[in-house]
Amino acid sequence: DQQVKQNSPSLSVQEGRISILNCDYTNSMFDYFLWYKKYPAEGPTFLISISSIKDKNEDGRFTVFLNKSAKHLSLHIVPSQPGDSAVYFCAAVELAGTASKLTFGTGTRLQVTL
Amino acid sequence: DTEVTQTPKHLVMGMTNKKSLKCEQHMGHRAMYWYKQKAKKPPELMFVYSYEKLSINESVPSRFSPECPNSSLLNLHLHALQPEDSALYLCASSQIQGEVGTEAFFGQGTRLTVV
Numbered sequence: 001d002q003q004v005k006q007n008s009p010s011l012s013v014q015e016g017r018i019s020i021l022n023c024d025y026t027n028s029m030f031d032y033f034l035w036y037k038k039y040p041a042e043g044p045t046f047l048i049s050i051s052s053i054k055d056k057n058e059d060g061r062f063t064v065f066l067n068k069s070a071k072h073l074s075l076h077i078v079p080s081q082p083g084d085s086a087v088y089f090c091a092a093v094e095l096a097g098t099a100s101k102l103t104f105g106t107g108t109r110l111q112v113t114l
Numbered sequence: 115d116t117e118v119t120q121t122p123k124h125l126v127m128g129m130t131n132k133k134s135l136k137c138e139q140h141m142g143h144r145a146m147y148w149y150k151q152k153a154k155k156p157p158e159l160m161f162v163y164s165y166e167k168l169s170i171n172e173s174v175p176s177r178f179s180p181e182c183p184n185s186s187l188l189n190l191h192l193h194a195l196q197p198e199d200s201a202l203y204l205c206a207s208s209q210i211q212g213e214v215g216t217e218a219f220f221g222q223g224t225r226l227t228v229v
Contacts, residue, residue, distance in 0.1 A: 043220030099145040104156035
């Protein structure tokens, strides 16, 4: 049962344009959502987060939007740069006692072309 | 220092071997995690430690044995593994719930191959 899904396994965007990565979830109890960037054989690198009580969070070129009624979030990267090429995972956080339990989406491979 | 350090980076072990994966962080995080990632799949949670106590075990087989000797260290002891256990093992740490920031910081991972 995949609680967090990224329905686009890959996305190709031209340099300078906007990249939009989407994520859907089924569990309405998630407290936070995070986006991570991952290169092969490396650990995920945190990009940006959003609380379930907000609908937008912005950090530099990265903006995350949350639509709770649709159980949908998206990551916008603008302008896209070749160094953004990687696999992007959204992760949903359930606060379990004193720790955070992350459930990762299936990932979207972003390719930014020149 | 926002680093989580994992050793070794690569490990090849036989099915009868006993080995350990190590993870260290000095960010003062009191929650630490082990994740397993197979090729082309998302990371999957294995264990969570809060304040050096095991708080979540995601029904992981007993051939994986976690240990948290202190607030900076997390080990994963491996014994009698199967070839299908070959994967990238990721360690992560985070603040405790209620503190500033909830993001988990990940190490580079240990690429484990069981032969």
